[in-house]
Amino acid sequence: MQAFKRKGRGLLPPAMALLVAAGCHTDHAARFEQLTEDEKRLPENATLGLDIRDGLEVGLMASEPMLLNPTNIDVDDRGRVWVNEAYNYRPTLNGNPTTDKGDRILILEDADHDGVLDQRTVFYQGPEINAPLGICVLGNRVIVSQSPYVWDFYDDNGDGKADRKEILFQGIGGEQHDHGVHAFVFGPDGKLYFNFGNECHTLLDRDGNIVTDQDGDGITNKKYRQGMVFRCDIDGSNVEVLGHNFRNNYELAVDSYGTIWQSDNDDDGNRAVRINYVMEYGNYGYSDELTGAGWRENRTNLEDSIPLQHWHLNDPGVVPNLLQTGAGSPTGMLVYEGDMLPKEFRNQIVHSDAGPNIIRSYPVERDGAGYRASILNLLKGRDQWFRPSDVCVAPDGSLIIADWYDPGVGGHQAGDQTRGRIYRIARSVSKYRIPSPDYSSVEGAIHALQSPNLSVRYNAWVSLSDQGSKAVPQLEKLFHSNGNDRMRARALWLLTKIDKGDTYLLEGLQDSNPDIRITAIRAAQQTRKNIIPYIAPLSKDKNVQVRRACAIALRHVKDPQAAELWATLASQHDGKDRWYLEALGIGAEGQWDSFFTAFLEINRDAVKTDAGRDIIWRARTETAVPLLAQLAGDSSVGLKSRLRYFRAFDFIPGEVKAQALLAMIRPGDSGDDLQLNSIILRALDTKVVMESKSASDVLHTLLDAVYGKPEYIDLVTQYELKSEVPRLLELVVSRASSSIGHRAAGLLFQLQAEKQVKEALKQQPDSIITAIGPVGMERSVDMLENLMLSRSSNDEIRRLSAAVLGKSMAGEDRVLSLLKTHAIPEELIPVAVEGLKNTWRKAIYAEARSYLPGTENNPDAAAEVLTEAELMASKGNIEKGKTVFQANCATCHQVNGQGQDFGPKLSQIGAKLPKTALLDAIVNPSAGISFGYETSVITTKNGATLMGIVSSRTELEVTIRFMGGVSQSFKMAEIASVKETKESMMPPLQHTMSKGQLVDLIEYLASLK
Structure with a gap:
């Protein structure tokens, strides 16, 4: 153990100078702005750069050199802060120094209870620990998430040092990746919850075997897409996949009712960061459910804006988002079930977002079968180096914040390895006293079970579970109390696990609080083999969220009564509630034929109601095809309103669908006919089109209509139409310098038309050569x-x-x-x-x-490079910088919709990066390539070597975006290799502009917020 005194750089000065309290924001803001850049970085000025909610204080508990680069924290039942460090973060990309000793797991303690962490213990340090992204303290067990492993560490003798470690899971994505496996949390049901991002593709157990899910299927990217959410028993057994198709779902939180919440990051710059209510077993739409295609790929019924397109929200089978928060880099999350914070934060999500330098809450309200939320700031950093990487609840109800403290925000790049901070938010931060819980008695454990801190609750759960029937009377008393319903829910979870009878389960199912009824349904799912008797009485519950839980509980239930129950639940859909509709879809998965048939038996005029049309749109069965065709082909309704039904066809395979679509083809060449036929051709397989004369004729009519447009090139490519070679040559000659001309030239070689190209060279050599x-x-x-x-x-x-x-x-x-x-x-x-x-x-x-x-x-x-000192001493011109941007950057980046969509969008880059970080991104573009924007070298089997960004990759096709914003798709059968490079495609712009232009450019970028 190492003690830290309050003196020297990076340590705390006397009294509580490092404190921002309610009512002094303006004074602190003025003082902060008067500081030099170097002074702003000092720990003694740390809280001057923070704005705290009225009624609260924020204090600095610890800073460098006590800790460095904290990625994730947990707070144990003694109030000690456990820290994952990331000194060795991504050195091969950012060139930072490393230590062969590996990264550290620290325990920080406030020995004298004055709100300052003054003792440090290195729990573990080893070369296998490299920037771990999750830590969970459960008694003497510490779960550390470190892709490709999840480690179990054990402190057997209680000295604060790891005595042994074991593998819990492995095979989880690449080492040192932000989109890897994240933190574990203890749930109210006595289970563990965790998630991983879309760099992970499978889950292996400690012996290297593929873990199976609740259906007995292996957890791989063959069944599931992108990031996933999991639940398992405390020992890692009985793993369930609770949701999938996220991008980088960083950390989840589970409330006392068992409701799961988490955040998810977007592809950088698309203002699509989201907060999710994780509806069990749902698909969350980051990539195409069926093909895995990226969100940029064209599809029928495309959403109106990029933040919605990003998550395929118009597709049947995608669960809605609770809230979209714009740009950001979301990190740690919790549900605050304490009473120290003001009322508006109680029982609400609290979330750290490192991108916009903020800790905020999302007050949630019921919205049909789902929820809606707003944004309420709790702590905001004026200091753009404030990078809150995690937030936890201490046993006293205060919040503990981890601050990575860096000019950048991860994304494979770190600009500073020498700093890191821990803050505390409370009504008063002058003292930090944690009472010692009593787990040995039932009464003490019952009291501990009601703690806002998960480590305390874990120990209480274990004690009460071990005491079994002895704990039942006191648990029953808590459950029957008229107090906090969340505490009652915690008691109910334990009662249903300890008492194998139905007494408490049935009480819960009949409770006046719908959240308790939902808790009881979830408990029944975990503890009862036959769920039907428990949900049948609730199938007409007046609360739609209870019926939502019933619908989800029917997933993969084979009981003959299941279809009838589902039809009863579906018949109560109001035609407006997407949350309820998706719950019905989850419940019917794998049994659509029988479930949908049962629904039609009691809803024979389904096509005539909004609710019925919704169910038809969501159905995944050939039985729905004639009804879909009726809705899609109803010319009395505008085509835009019918696009959803055409999109629904994509999710139903088979000959019945093909025949229905072929029957809807119109032979005319009017604008409406062409648009309709284009949609139908997109939904049909290539082979079906080529074997149908009517479809083939329509295809050629459509080719005439779209000639010279990107769609023309797409169609010729899709159908490999060698008959179009003469017209492709005409395009090459007339559009030689454009992307269309280049694509047409490439397609000629793809169609092996070199002979025709050589003939055309004799007549139009300049155009042909330019296009080639x-x-x-x-x-x-x-x-x-x-x-x-x-x-x-x-x-x-x-x-x-x-x-x-x-x-x-x-x-x-x-x-x-x-x-x-x-x-x-x-x-x-x-x-x-x-x-x-x-x-x-x-x-x-x-x-x-x-x-x-x-x-x-x-x-x-070598050109002279602008230094940070020169940049900070200069004041640029925003308008001149905008001109520099348009001349040098707009060929690859967009700002507010202007420019080319190739690299990350920069509309809010000034809110994310300070000027020094912007300079580094320009001077060293390869040091921090945003995930999803890595450069790839693509080699085709016909000899082409191309360079671009892979925007979509499925089993059948890969789509590449090239500089200038042009995209091109290739069949996987045509690809020899796709290799990712470690170099950015962004040129070093500092060599193409003067120092003054660079200052102006950065001034402009810094203004984009």
Whole structure:
């Protein structure tokens, strides 16, 4: 154990100088703004940069060098703060130093109870610990989430040091990845809950075997998509997948009723960060449920805005979002069930979001079968280095905050390894006294069970569970009390686990509080093999959320009565409540044929009501196809309103669907007919279209209508129409310098039409050569090389071929290879080298320049780089910076919808990164590539080498986005390899602009909030 005194840099000064209290925000704000940048970073000024909610105080409990880079914390029943550190975070990307000893797990303690953590114990440090993302303290057991492992550490002798460790789970994604496995939490049902992000694709047990889910299926990305939510027994057995298709669901929270809440991050810059109520077994829509395609892929009934498109919210089978919070980097979460915070925060979600430097709450209200929420700030950082990575509840009801404290916000990059802070929020932070709970007696354990702190509740649960029937009278007393219903729910969970009879379960099912009835349904699901007798009496409950729980409980229940019960529940849908509709869909999964048939028996006019149309839209059975066709083909209703039904066809396979869609094809060429036919063709398999004369005729009519547009190229690619070669050549000639011309040229080589291309070269050499340059296939590069080197080519053709040869990645390599072998004529060397000027691989251009005539290994001299000191001493011009952005950055980035959608959107980048971090992102773009924007090199089987960002990848197709915002899809059968590189495609812009322009650019970016 190491004691820390209150002196020296990074440690706490006397009294409570490090405190922001209610009523002094303005004074602190003014003092903070008067500080220099270096002074703002000092621990003694830490709380000056924070705004706290009225009625509360925030105090700094610990800072560097006591701890560094905290990723996740937990607070044990003694009030000690356990910390995961991340000194070794992503060194191969950001170039930061590391320690061979590995990262640390710390215990920080306030020995004299004055609100300052003054003692530190290193619980464990080892080379296998690298930036762990989760910690959960359960008595003498500590669960540490560290992809690809989840570790169980044990302190057997109680000295604060790990005595042994075991693997709990493994095989979980890549090591040191933000989208890996996250923290475990203890649930009110005595189970463990945890989640992982979309870098993880499977779950293995301690012996390396694939873990099976509640259905007996292996937990892999074959059954589930993207990030997942789990529940398991305390020993890691009986794993259930409770939700999937998240992006990076960082941490979850479970309230006393067993309701699960969590946050999920978006693809950076899309303002689509969300908060979810995790409806058990739901799909949350990050990628296409059936194909796995990314959200940017075109689909029928596409949502109106990117934040909604991002989660496929118009698709049947996607659970709605509770709340979308815009841009951010969401991290730790809890449900606050204490009484120290003001009333508006009690029994509500509290969440840390490191991106906008904030701790906030989301007050939740019932909304039909689901919920709605608003945003209520609790703690806001004016200091943009404040990066709250986690929030926990101490046993006294105060909040403990972990602060990564960094100019950046993860995403594979850390700008500072020397700092880290722990804060505490309370009515008064001058004292921190934690009473010693008594777990040995039933009365003491009952009292501890009502703690807001999960570690206390865990110990209480174990004690009461071990005491069994002895604990029942006191648990019964708590359950029958007229006090806090959440405490009653905690008692009910234990009673249903200890008492194997139905007494307390039936009491819960008949309780006046719908949340208690829901708790009882969930308890019955966990403890009773046959759920039907317990939910049947509630199938017409007046509360729709209770009926929601009943519907979910029917999932995979094979009892003959299940279909009838489901039909009863479905018949109470009001046609407006998407939450209830998705609960019905979850309940019917795998049994749609019988469930939907039972529904139609009592709802014969389903197509005539909003509720019936909803059920038809959500159904996954061929029985629904004729009704879907009736709704989709109803010309008395506008086509836009019918798009949802056409989209629903995508989720029902089979011949019946194909015939229904073919019957809806219209032979006309009016705008409405073309739009309708385009939708139908998208929903049909290629083989079906080509085998149907009517569909094939419509396809060619549609090709005529969309000629010259991206959709034309997509259709020719999808159907491999060699008959379109002449028109593709016309596009190449007329649109040689555009993305359409480049795609048409590439498609010609894909269709093996080189002979026709060579013939066209005789008539239109300039256009053909210009369009071929970016194609990047081996055959297209060969053609350009031959044109450049052939003596039969005239000088103009040779020069143009030399100029465009390096316009693709394969072409760049070819130019350098030809230079090395001195194969390029001397007069063409400057032209060929100039063609490489805009390559993202600057080393290629530098080496090529060394072959310029009269040059001896003389690459570009290093440009002067703007320093942080120069930046902070300067004041840029926002309008001039906007002009610089439009000239240099808008080809890859969007701001408020303007610019190209290639790299992360930057509309709110100023709220996320301070100026110093913006400078680093510009100067060192490869040091912190946002997840989902990694550069990939794609090699096709026909010899093309392409470079871009993989925006969507399914078993059948991969879609690549290229600089300039153009996307292109390739069948997986055409792909030889897809390799991710560690270099950003963003060029080092500091070499292309003056220091003044860079200052202006950063001033503009910093203003985007």
